[in-house]
Amino acid sequence: MDQERRAQWLRGVLDLCVLALVSRGESYGYELSQALRTHGLGTVQGGTLYPVLLRLQRSGLLSAHWREGRTGPARKYYRISPAGSAALRAATTDWNAFALSVGAILSEEPKR
Template structure:
């Protein structure tokens, strides 16, 4: 896949993907990056992920707290807020419609 195209797509949906992962349960940055990679989105660097988390926090869509690490320093955990759940619910429907439209166009084009 074209790396620039992938990066553009990711910029458009990374906030929603992070909210979606946090809707499954609280998590910390490295764990979120690993989960994103495991879903096939590729390696997400901290310089990309942490600004997204800060933006989500500042907009009230996630909250943060510190949890003691097992044998290591405390970790900053992120939790989706009620406002974040609402945004995720609304955006999920919008994304499904958008992706369905794109899929329909692409499948029609390749079917010829």
Template sequence: MDQERRGQWLRGVLDLCVLAALHRHESYGYELAQSLQAAGLGPIKGGTLYPVLLRLQRTGLVDARWRAGTSGPARKYYRLTESGARRLRQATSDWRSFATGVDTILPEVTTS
């Protein structure tokens, strides 16, 4: 995949993907980046992820708290707030509607 296009798409959906990942369970930054990569989004650098987490925290969609680590330094864990869960439900509906429109416009392409 073209990396520039991937980056553009990712900027448009990263907030939604982070909210969805946190809906499953609370997580710290590195673990969250790993789960997003495992889901197929590719590598997410800290310089991209942490500003998103901070913005979501400032808008009340995500809550964060520090926890002592069992081996190593404390980690900042993020979790979805009730407001974040409401936003996730609405954004998921919006995304599905948008993606359906895109799928309708794109021609069927077969790979050879």
């Protein structure tokens, strides 16, 4: 996949993807970055991911707390808030409709 295209698309959906991942259970930044990579979104650098997490936290969609690490430094864990769950449900509905529309346009045969 073209890396520039992937980066452009990711900018539009990263907040939604992060909310969806955190809705499955609390997580910390590096773990989220690995989950995004595992799901095929490529490597999301901390300089991209942490501002998203901070923005979601400041907007009340995520809450955060520090937890001591068993074998390393403390980690900041993120948990989805009730407002975040509601926003995720609404955004998922919107995304599914949008993706369906884009898919229909892309699969349409060109006119000759």
